[in-house]
Amino acid sequence: MSTRNTISSKKTEPKAMKTAKQSSYAKAGVDVALGNRVKSGIGALVRPTHGAEVLGGIGGFGGLFRPDFKKRGVKDPVLVASVDGVGTKLKIAFATDRHDTIGADLVNHCVNDIAVTGARPLFFLDYIAAAKLDPDVLKQIISGLARACKEAGCALIGGETAQMPGLYGKGEYDLAGSITGLVERKDLLDGSRVKVGDALIGLPSNGLHTNGYSLARKVLFDLLGLKLTDRPAGLGTTIAAELLKVHRSYLPAFEKLRAMKGNPLHAAAHITGGGLIDNLPRILPKGCDAVIDPRSWKVPAIFGIIGRGGNVDPLEMYQVFNMGIGMVLVVPSKDGKRIAKSLGGKIIGGISKGSGVVRFIPEPGK
Amino acid sequence: MSTRNTISSKKTEPKAMKTAKQSSYAKAGVDVALGNRVKSGIGALVRPTHGAEVLGGIGGFGGLFRPDFKKRGVKDPVLVASVDGVGTKLKIAFATDRHDTIGADLVNHCVNDIAVTGARPLFFLDYIAAAKLDPDVLKQIISGLARACKEAGCALIGGETAQMPGLYGKGEYDLAGSITGLVERKDLLDGSRVKVGDALIGLPSNGLHTNGYSLARKVLFDLLGLKLTDRPAGLGTTIAAELLKVHRSYLPAFEKLRAMKGNPLHAAAHITGGGLIDNLPRILPKGCDAVIDPRSWKVPAIFGIIGRGGNVDPLEMYQVFNMGIGMVLVVPSKDGKRIAKSLGGKIIGGISKGSGVVRFIPEPGK
Numbered sequence: 001m002s003t004r005n006t007i008s009s010k011k012t013e014p015k016a017m018k019t020a021k022q023s024s025y026a027k028a029g030v031d032v033a034l035g036n037r038v039k040s041g042i043g044a045l046v047r048p049t050h051g052a053e054v055l056g057g058i059g060g061f062g063g064l065f066r067p068d069f070k071k072r073g074v075k076d077p078v079l080v081a082s083v084d085g086v087g088t089k090l091k092i093a094f095a096t097d098r099h100d101t102i103g104a105d106l107v108n109h110c111v112n113d114i115a116v117t118g119a120r121p122l123f124f125l126d127y128i129a130a131a132k133l134d135p136d137v138l139k140q141i142i143s144g145l146a147r148a149c150k151e152a153g154c155a156l157i158g159g160e161t162a163q164m165p166g167l168y169g170k171g172e173y174d175l176a177g178s179i180t181g182l183v184e185r186k187d188l189l190d191g192s193r194v195k196v197g198d199a200l201i202g203l204p205s206n207g208l209h210t211n212g213y214s215l216a217r218k219v220l221f222d223l224l225g226l227k228l229t230d231r232p233a234g235l236g237t238t239i240a241a242e243l244l245k246v247h248r249s250y251l252p253a254f255e256k257l258r259a260m261k262g263n264p265l266h267a268a269a270h271i272t273g274g275g276l277i278d279n280l281p282r283i284l285p286k287g288c289d290a291v292i293d294p295r296s297w298k299v300p301a302i303f304g305i306i307g308r309g310g311n312v313d314p315l316e317m318y319q320v321f322n323m324g325i326g327m328v329l330v331v332p333s334k335d336g337k338r339i340a341k342s343l344g345g346k347i348i349g350g351i352s353k354g355s356g357v358v359r360f361i362p363e364p365g366k
Numbered sequence: 367m368s369t370r371n372t373i374s375s376k377k378t379e380p381k382a383m384k385t386a387k388q389s390s391y392a393k394a395g396v397d398v399a400l401g402n403r404v405k406s407g408i409g410a411l412v413r414p415t416h417g418a419e420v421l422g423g424i425g426g427f428g429g430l431f432r433p434d435f436k437k438r439g440v441k442d443p444v445l446v447a448s449v450d451g452v453g454t455k456l457k458i459a460f461a462t463d464r465h466d467t468i469g470a471d472l473v474n475h476c477v478n479d480i481a482v483t484g485a486r487p488l489f490f491l492d493y494i495a496a497a498k499l500d501p502d503v504l505k506q507i508i509s510g511l512a513r514a515c516k517e518a519g520c521a522l523i524g525g526e527t528a529q530m531p532g533l534y535g536k537g538e539y540d541l542a543g544s545i546t547g548l549v550e551r552k553d554l555l556d557g558s559r560v561k562v563g564d565a566l567i568g569l570p571s572n573g574l575h576t577n578g579y580s581l582a583r584k585v586l587f588d589l590l591g592l593k594l595t596d597r598p599a600g601l602g603t604t605i606a607a608e609l610l611k612v613h614r615s616y617l618p619a620f621e622k623l624r625a626m627k628g629n630p631l632h633a634a635a636h637i638t639g640g641g642l643i644d645n646l647p648r649i650l651p652k653g654c655d656a657v658i659d660p661r662s663w664k665v666p667a668i669f670g671i672i673g674r675g676g677n678v679d680p681l682e683m684y685q686v687f688n689m690g691i692g693m694v695l696v697v698p699s700k701d702g703k704r705i706a707k708s709l710g711g712k713i714i715g716g717i718s719k720g721s722g723v724v725r726f727i728p729e730p731g732k
Binding site for chain 1: 421427428429430431432433442443444445446447448449450451453454456457479480482483485488489491492493495523524525526528529530531532533534535538540542543544546547551554580635636648
């Protein structure tokens with residue numbers, strides 16, 4: 001049984017038929033009435049994300065979005081779509097019983113994934129699956145989704161909440177979502193503008209974002225025996241607070257770049273699973289390497305704690321974690337310092353001749 | 367750790383850095399190399415779904431789709447988006463170790479969800495989550511997704527495969543997806559054309575589709591003690607084959623309707639979770655009921671077996687299962703019989719004055 005197929009902006013919700021108090025479906029682990037009860041609270045959270053482009057009143061099979069290309073100044077529209085989850089960061093949400101930020105993690109992750117192509121977000125859809133729906137938890141999750149969508153100018157136009165007895169553990173859920181954005185074709189960032197000599201700007205991450213949690217949890221909890229409430233030296237906060245820090249949205253940085261004369265951005269890479277090592281090659285044209293000086297920024301304390309605690313190979317750290325750099329921008333060398341300063345980032349390296357890989361000079365840990 | 371952020375149509379795959387044979391991440395349950403190995407086989411499955419509107423060569427943060435509005439004859443484009451899962455039908459895929467159809471279930475479900483608004487599919491993104499990736503299972507799943515996408519003229523432009531140790535059981539996974547489609551604004555089906563006197567055409571389902579599996583499994587396996595290989599009287603096939611029958615796509619029926627003079631379709635409802643009882647009200651305008659004669663079609667044997675075996679309230683059966691009707695079309699009364707015949711459906715009732723609910727006359731089981 002699945003519910004909340006689509007969040008419509010209609011104020012009425014689908015009617016639930018009254019069934020026997022303890023229905024057969026309920027005995028099988030699916031609570032239809034609960035599903036409907038939960039749905040009814042969602043509209044108020046979601047509606048503030050709906051602008052004039054969201055068409056309502058259709059009651060829920062599909063979310064409707066009428067893009068105003070004229071107002072958006074787009075003549076040759078390209079839609080950019082991405083889907084993602086939040087990985088085992090969820091386990092931290094479960095352990096802390098804090099569910100109002102994980103939705104923002106997901107939305108910001110998706111917003112960044114399409115921002116690197118030059119796209120602005122149009123709309124978002126979420127998928128939440130659990131053995132049993134907890135109405136309060138669901139509302140918390142959706143409040144986080146809606147808050148981040150609102151900040152990104154992105155309409156939350158649909159969602160699926162699936163009750164799947166036997167697939168998920170008690171009190172656990174999975175959360176995924178997809179985003180669709182828009183870019184003018186000529187403004188599409190496809191790596192083709194990247195040139196030898198370009199500067200690499202690293203924008204700071206806000207902690208682990210949504211990657212590397214399986215390894216982080218293993219080291220912090222299993223190997224080091226830390227608790228969520230512990231405050232390891234140098235961290236400046238609790239493990240719980242550190243691990244729940246919300247994945248940063250870089251959309252404001254992209255807007256600033258667009259506002260600069262001639263938009264100096266040649267390419268951008270969102271540093272997610274695979275770290276700098278796997279994500280930067282995605283934007284390297286043939287014959288180019290990204291050369292990075294790992295001493296050029298301060299790696300946040302949490303990564304040091306994990307690396308030392310797990311005796312993790314220093315290079316592997318840069319393939320699992322963002323190591324403090326959540327977004328890399330490629331810009332003309334002459335503008336690098338100025339742009340880095342205006343965006344709160346740092347020059348972390350440059351583009352040189354090569355074969356499409358990332359080279360660290362010096363190598364981390366050496 | 368997540369991999370396969372987006373399926374690009376680029377023939378090269380992101381490079382994986384060689385890490386120590388048994389890396390820390392692998393010890394934590396995430397196999398980066400496996401993730402990359404799996405990815406490399408996906409392109410060949412997905413590429414055939416890409417038409418001229420899919421832009422490639424960007425290496426993977428977002429899938430790019432440039433809708434050709436002119437060729438599609440759309441002047442005032444409305445995007446229609448939906449997200450869905452396949453519920454615990456997954457448990458049947460696990461038990462039978464058959465994974466090449468569940469993706470088609472998901473795609474067809476989504477295709478139908480937007481078809482009822484009048485939309486044709488543009489592109490699809492999938493989300494697959496498991497504790498550990500099995501490359502062969504993943505390929506099977508994606509082959510089903512790609513096959514159904516190809517049939518629906520829908521590009522599979524992105525996917526996320528998440529490895530989440532500790533969240534999913536061994537050999538289990540979850541599967542969800544989102545679809546984006548396109549409809550000319552004036553052709554949008556929003557229920558406003560539905561009138562008292564209209565006929566309801568039921569198009570046959572192909573079994574349970576993707577709804578009611580938790581109850582079906584409880585009754586068939588727990589209460590009746592049936593096995594997947596059993597062939598109950600009247601079913602004409604095994605329980606496994608019956609429960610794996612692929613969710614039917616009604617897109618061809620919608621195309622036939624569009625080809626009819628003046629497109630006689632007033633509205634359509636996809637009969638998913640909630641059955642006829644919860645899904646039909648979504649398209650009922652104020653002051654209208656849907657009156658259905660449940661004797662007007664033959665309910666397939668599987669529903670009888672579940673209903674009797676679980677002693678399920680007859681009315682509840684119509685709120686959990688599709689009961690043999692996968693799609694309901696609302697058309698002018700005078701055209702009803704002709705259209706029903708041409709689409710292989712049956713007149714199952716009509717629109718009468720009322721308050722937005724479904725009434726069965728006579729009531730099922732009475």
